[in-house]
Amino acid sequence: MRKVWEQGDKRVDRTSVGTRSIFGASLRFDLSADRVPLLTTKRVYWKTAAREMLWFLSGETNIRPLVQQGVKIWNEWPHANYVKKTGDAISLERFIERIASDVTFAERWGDLGPVYGKQWVDWSTYKIDTDGRYTKGPSVNQISNVIDSLKQDPASRRHIIEGWNVAEIDQMALPPCHKTYQFHVNGSRLNCLLYQRSCDVALGLPFNLFGAALLSRMIAQQVGLTPGNLVWMGGDVHLYLNHRNLIEEQLSREPAGEPKLKIAQRAEDIFSYRIEDFEVTDYAPQTPLRAPVAV
Incomplete structure (x- = not known):
């Protein structure tokens, strides 16, 4: 946040609010021992992020x-x-x-149109019939496919969940920001890399990090692996100019503590987890900080 705010270029963005932006950034977190990247310099409503992730997995839009x-x-x-x-x-x-x-x-x-959940569990396919006409083919459940491939071919470099469906971008209320998840097996550990094309550091990133960690933890549990590293990579990483008060207040605070995320039980499958299955402990954040969403 400090780097973006102090070194970022001023840009006129899609929302006309204006941002400070850098291009290309990365973060790395160790998810072992129930660790979870949950900010302590402000309260992050992790149950909201968890409910959103479960909504994605349901395929609902x-x-x-x-x-x-x-x-x-x-x-x-x-x-x-x-x-x-x-x-x-x-x-x-x-x-x-x-x-x-x-x-x-x-x-x-x-x-919202064919946003995240639609692409994750119901990616549309098409085939050409004998008359040369395109007809709808069977949809692709990327989540199920990744879980199967992690079990059957853990060394594969194709454990990917992709949200950027070029053919349907114009139908989406908002094209996917956290667009590509890739998984990697190292011994008994499952690593996850998330590429995010556009990142609102003040409001979006705290949710994105927790959501990615939660997804990685659920998948690891489903395939019998232990959590490894979460690697986050951002393309256009920005702060909105009208978030100044939030940014300056948050930068004045010192992080403290090490929150833990526990999953109470292994669900029957990745789509059967419920909010009651998740518990965050050792989380004592400072007061909430609010700012308007740029639409």
Whole structure:
């Protein structure tokens, strides 16, 4: 954060808010002994990040299941889309109330398009029939495929989950930021590398790191390996200019403690974990820091 804020180039970004940005950064974390990369210089609502990860794994792309759990992190995008397309200047709060209470409204306005979950567990394929026409083929469940390949061919260099489906990017409310996960087996340890094309350091990165660690831990448990390293790599790594107060306050704080993530039991499969299966201990963060989301 300090490097981006003090050395980053000022850029005019897609949101018109403006950022300070660097290109190319990396972080490395040891996930053994239940360690988890969870910031202590501000409170990170890890259950929200865990619920989002479970939502991804479900293949769901509508915000309604998140809204019903009190998860707000995706609300702004469908709200902005609704206001733009209808001209109805409904408040965000009222829009979310309608998403929660009105199934038909949620089906029409709560869907984000083929975002993360769709690509992870239901990647579309096509085939050419005898008349030269394209028809839909069987979908690809990348999560299941990676788990199978880790069990059957641990030395493979193809243990990859990819979210960047070029053919469907324009249909997504927001193209995937944490786009590519690659897994690597070293003896009995499972390592995970996450490449993130675009990273909001103040708001997004804390969630992305916890989510990647949680996914890596679940997969390791499913394939009978122990957690290894989490390597994070960022492309455009930035801070929004209107996050100044959050940034300066967080940079004045000293990190302390070593949180632990425990998974209570091995679920029947990767898609059967529940929020109750996860517990974070030894986490004593400093007070929350808030800033607006740039849409």
